[in-house]
Amino acid sequence: MKYHFYNANILSEGKILHGDVVVEDEKIIYVGKDIAVKADREIDVKGNVLMAGFVNAHVHTPMTLLRGVADDMELYSWLYDNIFPAEQKLTPEDVYWGEMLGIAEQVRAGITAFDENYFHFDAIIDAVKKSGIRCRLGLPGNFNSKSAKEMNEFLDLYISKLDNKLIKPAIYAHSIYTLTEEELSILVDYSAKHKLPVCMHLAETLKEVGDCTVKNECTPPEYLEKLGFLDRPSTLYHCVHLDKDDIKILADYNANVVTCPSSNLKLGSGIAPIYSMKEHGLNICIGTDGTASNNSLDMFKEMFLVATLNKATLYDASIISANEVLDMATKNGALALGFEGCGDIIEGNYADLILIDLNKPHHQPLNNIISNLVYSAKSSDVYFTMVNGKILYEDGKFNIGEDIEKIYENCQKITKRIL
Ligand SMILES: [Zn+2]
Numbered sequence: 001m002k003y004h005f006y007n008a009n010i011l012s013e014g015k016i017l018h019g020d021v022v023v024e025d026e027k028i029i030y031v032g033k034d035i036a037v038k039a040d041r042e043i044d045v046k047g048n049v050l051m052a053g054f055v056n057a058h059v060h061t062p063m064t065l066l067r068g069v070a071d072d073m074e075l076y077s078w079l080y081d082n083i084f085p086a087e088q089k090l091t092p093e094d095v096y097w098g099e100m101l102g103i104a105e106q107v108r109a110g111i112t113a114f115d116e117n118y119f120h121f122d123a124i125i126d127a128v129k130k131s132g133i134r135c136r137l138g139l140p141g142n143f144n145s146k147s148a149k150e151m152n153e154f155l156d157l158y159i160s161k162l163d164n165k166l167i168k169p170a171i172y173a174h175s176i177y178t179l180t181e182e183e184l185s186i187l188v189d190y191s192a193k194h195k196l197p198v199c200m201h202l203a204e205t206l207k208e209v210g211d212c213t214v215k216n217e218c219t220p221p222e223y224l225e226k227l228g229f230l231d232r233p234s235t236l237y238h239c240v241h242l243d244k245d246d247i248k249i250l251a252d253y254n255a256n257v258v259t260c261p262s263s264n265l266k267l268g269s270g271i272a273p274i275y276s277m278k279e280h281g282l283n284i285c286i287g288t289d290g291t292a293s294n295n296s297l298d299m300f301k302e303m304f305l306v307a308t309l310n311k312a313t314l315y316d317a318s319i320i321s322a323n324e325v326l327d328m329a330t331k332n333g334a335l336a337l338g339f340e341g342c343g344d345i346i347e348g349n350y351a352d353l354i355l356i357d358l359n360k361p362h363h364q365p366l367n368n369i370i371s372n373l374v375y376s377a378k379s380s381d382v383y384f385t386m387v388n389g390k391i392l393y394e395d396g397k398f399n400i401g402e403d404i405e406k407i408y409e410n411c412q413k414i415t416k417r418i419l
Contacts (some may be wrong), residue, residue, distance in 0.1 A: 001014065001040050001389065003351075008045035009369055011052070014323050016369050021050055023351040026389040031347050043384075049356040049369060052344050053112025053385060054299040055333025057258040058237045058287025060118045062098030064105065064357070065090070065415055066292040075205050075267045075293075083292055089418040095120035097380065097410040099127035100402050105297045107133060107381035107393040107400060112352035112386075115235065115258075115287065115337055116198070117141065117172050121158050129164050130401030132390050136337040137162065138172025138199055140180065140187075148186045149196075155190055166388060168338055170235070175201040176220055177208055181227065188228050193235040197233040197338065200224075203239040203246070205269045221246040230255060235336050237287060238263075239277070242268040246272065251280040256336035259328075261305035262296075264290035275310045275319045285333040286325075298379045299329050307374050322374035355384035 003023040006247070012031055022030035022037055026119045030037070063083075070082035106114060113134035116124060119141055128135045139158050143151060155245045159169045171180050171191040181189075183329050191198045201208055202264065203220045216223045221242065224230050230253035239257045242250070250257065277284055286306055288297045307325045311317045318413045334343030359364060362376050385393040 002038070003041050003043060003386075004037050004039035004043050004260050005043045005050055005355075006034065008050040008355075009047060009138040010050045010345055011326070011370070011373070014327070016049075016182065018047075018278060021353070022380055023353075023386070026350055028345060028347055028349050031345055033219040035213060040061075041314065041365070042348070043374065045355060046359070048358050049373065050353060051356065051373070052330045052342070052349075053352045053354045053387065054110050054112045054329050055285070055337060055343060056106060056288050056299060057235065057256075057285035057333040057336055058260055058289055059102070059106075059114050059292030059297060060292075061102030061106075061114065061116055061297075062090070062095045062118050062120075062124070063290030063292045064101040064297075065094065065098040065411060065418070066290075069415075069419060070292060071266075071295075073267075076207060078267060078293065086418055090120065090414075092120040092123040094414045094418070096123035096127050097414060098391045099124050099406060100400065100407045101411045102291070103127060103131045103133050103400055104398055104407060105291075105387045106403055107131075107398065108382065109298050109389075110354040110356070110382035110385055111297065111302070112297060112354065113334065113337065113339055113342060115170075115333075117174075117199070122161075125161055125167065127401075128167055132166065132392055132400065133387050134166045134339060134342070136168045136170050136339070138170050139406040141172055141174050143183050146164070151185060151186055152190060153193075155200070159196075169196060170337075171196050171198045173198065173229075173230075175204075175208070176212055176223060191232045193230075197235065197369050198229060199235040200229070200237065202239055203234040203241045204264070205267075209241045216404065219243070219246050221249040225249055225253070229300055235285075237289075238269070238272065240264050240272045242273060242277075244276065247276055247280050247282070251275075251282050254283075256283045256285060256332075258285045258333075258336070259306055260287045260294075261309055263293040263301055265305070266295075267293055271309050271313055272305060273310070278320065283332050283336055284328050285336045286329045298377045298390050300377050303323060303329050303374050304404065309350060322370050325374050333351075351386055351389040353386050354382050357381045357383050367380065369376060
């Protein structure tokens with residue numbers, strides 16, 4: 001299938017250029033000035049934006065089922081008293097429908113790839129494969145009383161099931177407070193043996209840092225360094241409470257960090273030191289986290305917060321630019337998750353792209369499109385989402401393998417039952 005997008009404002013390599021993009025099968029084969037080409041479908045972009053889809057670098061997608069169930073409380077009571085008990089009632093079928101709802105929400109908002117961290121992996125793999133979205137799947141999260149041998153067999157089994165090129169595996173350790181030192185070492189050994197990246201929630205709250213310092217006599221990054229966790233290619237979520245020495249450790253190991261500002265604000269966790277991370281050369285990505293702590297999968301909201309929060313805490317509006325934030329939401333995430341050939345509109349890349357409607361009052365007059373994308377755009381401006389050359393959303397219609405009304409209906413039934 002060949003698509004010819006014409007009359008587009010294309011965001012490519014940090015600049016806006018007016019012209020055409022041609023997609024053939026799963027790849028972008030042309031980016032440039034107007035071109036005459038024979039295509040199966042001609043799409044007049046009408047001067048709107050054509051850009052790479054967003055990479056949501058941290059999410060627990062099936063938490064869509066728990067949207068709004070535990071608001072206005074800090075992380076530990078939110079997690080241990082509310083979220084974990086509700087999650088125990090979720091069946092694999094529930095997770096499938098929660099995943100489908102989250103995929104619908106993400107493609108509607110221009111997200112074309114995400115880093116998944118949840119459980120009931122068969123259901124997740126099923127939904128991701130059916131939908132056609134790109135995903136890095138974190139395994140296993142927690143041990144749930146498995147022995148080292150059982151865990152190795154479990155990981156072998158699930159990694160063998162990821163035979164789809166749109167799904168990549170990673171070794172996901174939930175956090176230093178939910179896993180023992182022995183369990184973390186088992187996961188590090190597995191990731192080294194199988195050359196897989198590792199990921200984890202890190203330094204999300206002051207309590208986590210305080211508890212780690214009391215128990216292990218070191219900060220969370222020092223603890224991960226000691227365990228050899230940082231010797232592996234790593235993606236670390238939140239990283240709110242890091243001092244300069246901690247950030248230097250993460251930089252020394254080329255760790256990827258994922259900031260999730262809405263979740264950190266809503267749970268009262270704090271504001272991540274993005275500027276300092278940037279100064280140390282860390283690859284900074286953006287994630288929404290799950291909808292129980294956000295409560296939406298909307299990278300536009302996150303971009304605005306990433307662009308503004310550190311300006312306010314450091315009393316300096318010049319420390320981060322809209323261009324840098326767009327990179328964090330696209331190519332930095334693709335790099336961290338190992339999605340080579342994604343995150344930008346350039347020839348040879350995979351066709352993970354979105355169209356954004358500028359023909360709205362909040363985008364006019366058109367003075368600075370890059371500024372609009374970060375400071376005034378809304379996820380509802382996205383009207384077209386393509387992943388790997390396949391259209392997953394267009395003008396209100398979803399093409400993700402399940403009917404959207406059926407998804408809503410099933411998710412409503414599930415939440416009624418479990419809450
Ligand atoms: Zn999380």
